[in-house]
Amino acid sequence: MTETKRQIPILYLVVPCYNEEEVVEKTAAVMGEKLTRLEQEKKIAKGSKIMFVNDGSKDGTLRLLHEIAAKDKRISVVSLAGNYGHQSAILAGMMTAREHADAVVTIDADLQQDIEALDLFLSSYMEGCEVVYGVRNDRHSDGIFKKLTATAYYKLMHMLGSTVMTNHADYRLMSKKALDALSEYQETNLFLRGLIPTMGFISDVVYFDVKAREAGHSKYTLSKMFTLAMDGITSMSVRPLRLIGGLGVFMFLFSMVMCVISLVDWVRGNNVPGYTTTLIVSLIIGGITLLSLGIIGEYIGKIYMETKHRPRYIIDTLVWRKEDENAGEER
Ligand code: UDP
Ligand code: MG
Numbered sequence: 001m002t003e004t005k006r007q008i009p010i011l012y013l014v015v016p017c018y019n020e021e022e023v024v025e026k027t028a029a030v031m032g033e034k035l036t037r038l039e040q041e042k043k044i045a046k047g048s049k050i051m052f053v054n055d056g057s058k059d060g061t062l063r064l065l066h067e068i069a070a071k072d073k074r075i076s077v078v079s080l081a082g083n084y085g086h087q088s089a090i091l092a093g094m095m096t097a098r099e100h101a102d103a104v105v106t107i108d109a110d111l112q113q114d115i116e117a118l119d120l121f122l123s124s125y126m127e128g129c130e131v132v133y134g135v136r137n138d139r140h141s142d143g144i145f146k147k148l149t150a151t152a153y154y155k156l157m158h159m160l161g162s163t164v165m166t167n168h169a170d171y172r173l174m175s176k177k178a179l180d181a182l183s184e185y186q187e188t189n190l191f192l193r194g195l196i197p198t199m200g201f202i203s204d205v206v207y208f209d210v211k212a213r214e215a216g217h218s219k220y221t222l223s224k225m226f227t228l229a230m231d232g233i234t235s236m237s238v239r240p241l242r243l244i245g246g247l248g249v250f251m252f253l254f255s256m257v258m259c260v261i262s263l264v265d266w267v268r269g270n271n272v273p274g275y276t277t278t279l280i281v282s283l284i285i286g287g288i289t290l291l292s293l294g295i296i297g298e299y300i301g302k303i304y305m306e307t308k309h310r311p312r313y314i315i316d317t318l319v320w321r322k323e324d325e326n327a328g329e330e331r
Contacts, residue, residue: 006126009102009175011035011044011118012076014093016086017109018055021064022215027109028052028068028075034115035074043122047100047323051076052109053093056083066319073321081314085224087190087231090170092313098179100320105173110213113171117208121173130178130201134171136210146218153229157194161237164194171208172196188305188312189235191228198236234298241299244292251288 013031017024031050038044052069054062054077062079069075078096080089090106097104103125107113117134124132154166170193174182178201185195197203220228233240258281265271 006128007102008042008045009048009122009125010046010100011038011048011122012097012101012104013050014053014090014097014104014106015050015109016053016055016089016093016106017057017061017065018083018086018089018219019057019059019061020109020216020219021057021060023110023213024052024061024064025068026214027111028065028072030111030115031107032072032074034118038118038122043119045102049074049076049097049100049320051078051093051097051320053089054079055085055089056080069319069321073323075319076321077317077319078315079317081316084313085227086170086220087192087228088313090192091190092315094174094179095183096315096318098176098183101176103173103175104179106170108171110216112210112213114208114211117171117206120206120208124204124206125173125175127204128202129173129204130175131196131199131203132173133165133168133197133203133205134208135165135205136167136169137207138210149225153225153232156229157232160233161239162191162194162232163197163236164191164232165197168193168205177201186309187235188308188310189231189302190312191231191235194232194236230298234302238299240295244295247288247292251285 013035015027015031020027028050035044035048035050039046039048052065052075054065062077065075065077065079069077078093080092084092094104094106103122105118105121107115113134113136121132121134150167154164157164158166174196178196178199181199181201182196187195262271
C-alpha cells in the first residue's frame with residue numbers, strides 16, 4: 001500500500017443513458033445533491049462533475065440533458081453519434097473524463113445502484129486503491145427471470161474461463177492512473193467487467209444495495225444481454241476452443257472403438273442391418289461438427305472485427321464547462 005496520503009480527488013460520475021427521458025432529471029438532481037454533500041464534507045474537490053453519456057437515445061434524453069446542463073455547470077454531456085451500447089458508452093465517458101478527473105465512478109442512470117456507497121468508494125481511493133468494484137448485496141429487487149439468467153450467466157462465465165467478478169455490474173471507481181492504463185487496451189470487443197480485473201492494481205470491493213429502477217424499463221433487451229454474455233466469454237477466454245479440441249479427441253477415440261467393433265462383427269459374419277445406430281452416430285457427429293463450427297466462427301467474427309480497428313465510439317457533441325477560474329484551488 002502506498003504510504004503517501006492522497007489528495008482529495010476531483011471526482012467525475014460517468015452516467016450512460018439510452019432512452020432515459022423518464023429518469024434523467026431525477027438522476028441529475030439526486031447525483032447533484034450528493035456531489036454537493038461530498039464537497040461540503042471535503043471528500044471530493046471542487047471541479048467534480050456529473051458526465052452524462054447519451055448513447056444515441058431516440059427519445060428526448062439529449063434535449064433534457066442539455067437543459068439540465070444549461071442550469072448546472074457541474075453537469076457535462078457527451079453525446080455519441082449513435083447507439084454503441086452500454087460498454088462503449090461507459091468507455092467514451094471514462095476516456096473523456098480522465099482528461100479532467102482524478103477519479104471516475106461509472107454508475108447507471110436509473111438510480112438502481114445506491115449512490116450513498118460513493119463515500120465507501122472514496123475512502124478506498126484515499127487509502128490508495130486504483131480500482132474499487134461495487135458488488136451488489138443481493139438480488140431481491142430483480143424479477144425471477146433476471147435473477148435466474150444472472151445466476152446462470154455468472155456460473156457459465158466462470159466455467160468457460162472468464163475473469164468476471166460475480167454480481168459486479170460496472171458500478172466502479174477508477175483512478176486516473178487506472179484509466180490511463182485502460183486507454184492502452186485497444187480492443188473492439190469490449191467487456192470491461194472482465195478486462196479491468198486482469199489489469200492488476202491495488203483494488204477493493206464495496207458492497208451496496210440495489211433498488212428497483214427509479215422509472216422507465218430496463219434497456220438491456222434479451223438480445224443485448226446475450227451479446228454481452230457472448231462477449232464476456234469470447235473476449236476473455238479461449239476455453240470454448242479447447243473444449244472443442246477435447247470433444248474432437250473423445251469423438252476420435254469413440255470412432256476407433258466403433259471401427260474395431262464393426263470390423264470384428266464383419267469378420268464373424270454377424271453384421272446386422274443397423275439403421276438406428278448409423279442414424280444416431282451421424283446425427284451426433286453432425287451436431288457436434290456444426291456446434292464446433294459455430295464456436296470457431298464466433299471467434300473468427302471477433303478477429304474480423306478486431307482487425308478492422310474501427311473506433312469504439314464516435315463523439316458527436318460535448319458540453320463541458322469550467323466551474324470557475326479557481327477550480328481545484330482548494331485541493
Ligand atoms: N445503456 C446504454 N446503452 C444501451 C443500453 C443501456 O447506455 O444500449 C445504459 C442505460 O441507460 C443505463 C445502463 O446502461 O444507464 C444500464 O441499463 P439498464 O438499467 O437498462 O440495465 P439493467 O439495470 O436492467 O441491467
Ligand atoms: Mg438498471
